[in-house]
Amino acid sequence: MKDERSRLIEQAANGDLEAKKAAAILGISEKETLHLVGKFKEEGAAALTHGNAGRRPTNATDEKTKRRIIELRETPTYAKASLRSFAAAFSKKHRINVSVPTISKILKGKGLGAGGEGQPKRRGVRRSASEGKLLCLFARAGDWLSEGRITVLHGMVDDATGRVFGLRLCGNECLDGYISALRQTLEGAGIPESAIAEREALLRGRDAPGCQIPIGEILSERIGMGMMEASGFPHAMRRARLKFDALQADLPARLKRLGVSGLEEANEALGCLAAVVNERKAVKPRSDESLFCPLGDWDLDRLLAPGGKVRVDAKGRFLFDGFAFKVESSAPIAEEEAEFLFSEKIGLRARFSHGDIEVSCIGMANGDAGPSDALGALVKKHLLADLGSEGGKL
Secondary structure (H helix, E strand, O other): OOOHHHHHHHHHHOOOOOHHHHHHHHOOOHHHHHHHHHHHHHHHHHHHOOOOOOOOOOOOOOHHHHHHHHHHHOOOOOOOOOHHHHHHHHHHHHOOOOOHHHHHHHHHHOOOOOOOOOOOOOOOOOOOOOOOOOEEEEEEEEOOOOOOOOEEEEEEEEOOOOOEEEEEEEOOOOHHHHHHHHHHHHHHOOEOOEEEEOOHHHHHOOOEOOEOOOHHHHHHHHHOOEEOOHHHOHHHHHHHHHHHHHHHHHHHHHHHHOOOOOHHHHHHHHHHHHHHHHHHHOOOOOOOOOOOEOOOOOOHHHHOOOEEEEEEOOOOEEEEOOEEEEEOOOOOOOOEEEEEEEEOOOEEEEEEOOEEEEEEEEEEOOOOOOOOOHHHHHHHHHHOOOOOOHHHOO
């Protein structure tokens, strides 16, 4: 399997990717990239293999020293000594300086304990065992485009591997950014078992200033993804913060090297940059079993559309957020509860037990004439509204 470096150089050599963009993604100069492209055209993939590959490092510990370390460790005197004490004793006895990490690696390779009495192991709280077990939904404000203005990056972090999914850059922290990040995650990886978000009020909707759409209900009721309280997973949230600290230190420079300007170009580049970050920084999960469920043929346009429960009368009319709507149907409509959905992708629709029906705005709830673009007004109020900078500080 080709690594990311070989794949990008090959694309640049074939003319499928500009050398400037390949250089920005790899974090090297354009001159060095062109040099690698030239070598690739002359010698093929072998040209990208480093000259020292397969060679023994000059500072490697020789076998004789390794045997001495193991023999001394097996003596009763040093069998339970701490690594620091053992390293000092070995240096004094054989006049050879070997670092504590090197000694630890040698002893572990032979199945000998690396720790000693009085030196308990320090271990942090483990990550989730399987990929897809727990994802962290986040947003972070910053000068991501190096233009002197604040934008907000939305995304998700897998706790088991540290992989980032669904990066979406918006002008402000908004529900549209969170839903876009979620959509990319579902399409690219599948449905995770559970998720948490630092802004738990955002999940409930009604308790979040500027947002009345409970995204938590969208995730749990429609998709079947469990929404957990972030307060129960402080270490997972801390790991997500550290991951985002790393992104904030790395992505702006990469976007600048790519010559990206504007949110649209940035969002096009973020998918490729996220793949590079994941390949370099992701960790291997303790379990090989992935808990991401395949998405199947689900209609994400409808599943991720915001909305709420409404009561439809016998004439097909209902109220939502101060607007009056009417179901566009020639068939008789029974008075029943439905779910009102809206988005730029599906328009205005009402979901009944027997299916979805298109609806239209007939005015305001108080009887006044409604706006010419009710959908645009709802999208602006609920999807694009600024949720506040506080929530973006993860």
